[in-house]
Amino acid sequence: MSIYEELGVRTIINVSGASTRVSGPLMPPEVAEAMVRASQESVSMMELQAVASEKISEVTGAEAGYIISGASAGLTLGTATILAGMDPGRMDRLPDTTGMKNEFIIAREHRNGYDHAIRLAGAKFVEIGMNEIVSGAGVRRTEAWEYEAAITPQTAGIAYTVTPDSEPPLEQVVEVAHRHGLPVLVDAAGELPPISNLRKFIGMGADLVAFSGGKSIRGPQSSGILCGRRDLIASAAVQHLDMDEFFDIWDPPESLIPKGMLTGIPRHGIGRGFKVGKEEIVGLLTALRMFADGEYAAETEQQRGLLEYIADGLSGLPVQPRIILPAGEGYPMLHLIINSQTVGKSGFEVSKELKSGDPGIFVNEKGLPEDTLIVHPMNLNQSRTEIMTRRLREVLG
């Protein structure tokens, strides 16, 4: 009996991707097994994080790294490190930033719901640029000079959300920032694959980069990576670890927290609520190694086969299947364009019916306004694919 049956919770087929609300990716058995093994012995969390830092360094090229409870937590903690540095008094005061530099410059077109995580640490946004293309009133995107024009003595850093077509180019923003001695914090939560992105943004000079552990890396849902400058990662560790310690005998690994940079230690920091267990840390490190070694890339062909099975299984129905292959590394995707007139249901109605059925099928809903169901193959196997095809035939037939 499945553990969810025991609890009386229905299981669902998550073909929406790594979304948190539908419990993210299924972890590879190796990752789940590593977590169980991690749960059977005790460690010093500082020492475990110091080893994690080295392993994250190896795959990202960053000076140091840290494991937190998600990319969102990484953004809050990253902001806190920029605001407080190694000053224990400031660490204790956050998110109250009275008397500190607290402005973060951000392009309007980079703003999104996740930037709440940056504001949470006490940062105040200074918005630049326009969303002219979306508003239909212009042709230009945000430009690097606009960052420079917004810098004041109160500026603490720059927040940048990276996507394959984010503007202005990250290198240009880094150039402006570093000329003014300002750090750049990059939200790269969902920018994997390609594997090369693990190194790309650090390589472009970003000071801190946050990745999700519970998206395409397929680590625990409640895990993420913050990587970047060693001094900033040290501050992140101090603001995240359990700090109920006697300073005189506190002995953090020098590679993670150079003790000489501190005059004392703060009490529990702003990151304390983003606790990660040893199980998440070990699970994420296992998944990160598999992802970085390209072990997931071999599944693309099989995923394409599963999507073709669904597409073929819908023949004769008023739906037009289209398989979109990734340009480089990535997932093949299936778009099901519904002829809503013939079906008598809109994309929204079909998705709602699929979700509430047994088993519930949760597609990616981005295409619903165009009556398109988007199927992400990350969590599919043969039996789920067959069940899903049968259910789609029922709902669309």
Ligand SMILES: *Cc1c(COP(=O)(O)O)cnc(C)c1O
């Ligand atoms: C998913 C996502 C996040 C949040 O990541 P978690 O690991 O779930 O905390 C932040 N920013 C962007 C752009 C994302 O796509």
